[in-house]
Amino acid sequence: xxxxxxxxxxxxxxxxxxxxxxxxxxxxxxxxxxxxxxxxxxxxxxxxxxxxxxxxxxxxxxxxxxxxxxxxxxxxxxxxxxxxxxxxxxxxxxxxxxxxxxxxxxxxxxxxxxxxxxxxxxxxxxxxxxxxxxxxxxxxxxxxxxxxxxxxxxxxxxxxxxxxxxxxxxxxxxxxxxxxxxxxxxxxxxxxxxxxxxxxxxxxxxxxxxxxxxxxxxxxxxxxxxxxxxxxxxxxxxxxxxxxxxxxxxxxxxxxxxxxxxxxxxxxxxxxxxxxxxxxxxxxxxxxxxxxxxxxxxxxxxxxxxxxxxxxxxxxxxxxxxxxxxxxxxxxxxxxxxxxxxxxxxxxxxxxxxxx
Numbered sequence: 001x002x003x004x005x006x007x008x009x010x011x012x013x014x015x016x017x018x019x020x021x022x023x024x025x026x027x028x029x030x031x032x033x034x035x036x037x038x039x040x041x042x043x044x045x046x047x048x049x050x051x052x053x054x055x056x057x058x059x060x061x062x063x064x065x066x067x068x069x070x071x072x073x074x075x076x077x078x079x080x081x082x083x084x085x086x087x088x089x090x091x092x093x094x095x096x097x098x099x100x101x102x103x104x105x106x107x108x109x110x111x112x113x114x115x116x117x118x119x120x121x122x123x124x125x126x127x128x129x130x131x132x133x134x135x136x137x138x139x140x141x142x143x144x145x146x147x148x149x150x151x152x153x154x155x156x157x158x159x160x161x162x163x164x165x166x167x168x169x170x171x172x173x174x175x176x177x178x179x180x181x182x183x184x185x186x187x188x189x190x191x192x193x194x195x196x197x198x199x200x201x202x203x204x205x206x207x208x209x210x211x212x213x214x215x216x217x218x219x220x221x222x223x224x225x226x227x228x229x230x231x232x233x234x235x236x237x238x239x240x241x242x243x244x245x246x247x248x249x250x251x252x253x254x255x256x257x258x259x260x261x262x263x264x265x266x267x268x269x270x271x272x273x274x275x276x277x278x279x280x281x282x283x284x285x286x287x288x289x290x291x292x293x294x295x296x297x298x299x300x301x302x303x304x305x306x307x308x309x310x311x312x313x314x315x316x317x318x319x320x321x322x323x324x325x326x327x328x329x330x331x332x333x334x335x336x337x338x339x340x341x342x343x344x345x346x347x348x349x350x351x352x353x354x355x356x
Contacts, residue, residue, distance in 0.1 A: 004029055005030045005315050006031050006069050006071070007032050007033065007034075008033060008034035008071075009021060009032060009034070010036045010063060010064075010076055012037040012039075013042050017075040018049055019301055019304045021035075021050055026305070027312050035047060044056075064087055064091045064093060070315065071095070073098075074095060078102065078103045081100075082102045085097050085114075085122065086110065089118050089120050093120070095120070097122060099125045100124075100192040100331065100332045105353050108325070108329040123311045123323055124323045124327065124331070126196050126307075126323040127301055127302065127304045128302065128303050129196065129327070130306035131302040131306065133277065136289060137270045140268050140277065144263075144279065145267075146263050148202050149262055150239055151198050151259075152260050153194040153241075153242045153260075154257070154258045155194070156243070157249075157256040158246065177189055177224065178220075179223060184335070186226070187230065187335040190244060194242055202234050204236040205235045206233075206350050207349065208348065209230060209233075210341055211228055211230040217246075225339075225342065228243070228244050228338065229243050255272065267279070333354060340352075
C-alpha cells in the first residue's frame, strides 16, 4: 500500500483553518505531522482537532524545511500567501493554498511561474468547485439549460469579526480583512468563490466589469467596501451580477447566499444553507433538488471535505488539481477589476489587469 501523505498545516485559527485540520484527520491516506500558528491557543486547539500528536511550530519557515513533509496546507491571511507558498514550493512541497490565491494579479503570476518551474502541485481553496451542491448545479446547467446567458449571486450577511472595534489597527494579524493592501479588498477576499462559479458555469472568460460600492455603515477606519454591486460581461456574451452586503445580518432561518443561472432551457438557483437547488424549465415545469452533505456539520464551507480529499489524491497520483493555479488566478481577475471600477468610477476591461 502506498505510504500516507505527510502534511504540515500553517494556520490553526477558528473557521476554515480548523475545518481543514478536521477534514484531513478523516482522510486515511493522509497524516498530519506538523502544525504552525503564532497564537499558542490556536496551536493547541489545532493539535486537539488533528487526532494525532503533530509537532508544533510558531515559525512557519522551520515547518516547511522539514524533509519528511510532502505537502503543506496554507491557511493564513491573504498578504502572506505568495511568500509562504513560493517558499514551500522552493522546498519541494506540494501546496494547498487557501483562497484567494493572492491579493494581486502580479502575485498570482509569480506563484504560477514558480509552480511551472517546479512541476509541483498547488491547489487553490475554491471549495465550491468540489461542493455537492454546485456540482449538481453544474450538471443541471449542462443537461437542461443549453446556452447560458444570465447569472447572479447575492450574498447578504453580517460584518467580518472585528476584534478591536475601538482600535482595530492594534493587531493587523487579526483585522487584516479591513485593509485593502492586506486582503485585496472585499471582492477579492469574499467573492472570488462566486466569480469562480460564474467562470465555471459559463465556461468563458471575463471581458469587462462595472461596479458601484462604498463604505456606508462601518465608518471605523477600514478601507474595504461594506457593500457593492458588480456587473460582469464575458467574452462569449454572458452577463452576471453580484451583490455583497456586509450589514444585512441575515437570520439563520434564511439563506445568505443565493446563486442563479438562466439559459435557453430554463433557470437554476442554488441555496447553500438549505442545501437546495431549484430548477424551472422553459415549459414552466419545476422541481426542487435536495443535496444532503452529511460530511459537513454546518453551512458556510460547502465542499471543504471534498476539496481536501481531492488534494491528497492529486498528491498521491501526481495529477493536476481541478482548482489549479490558473483557475485561482481567473477567480480574482474580475474581483480586482471590480475593486478598480469602484475606485475609479468606470468600466474596467480585464486586459488592463493582466496581459498574460
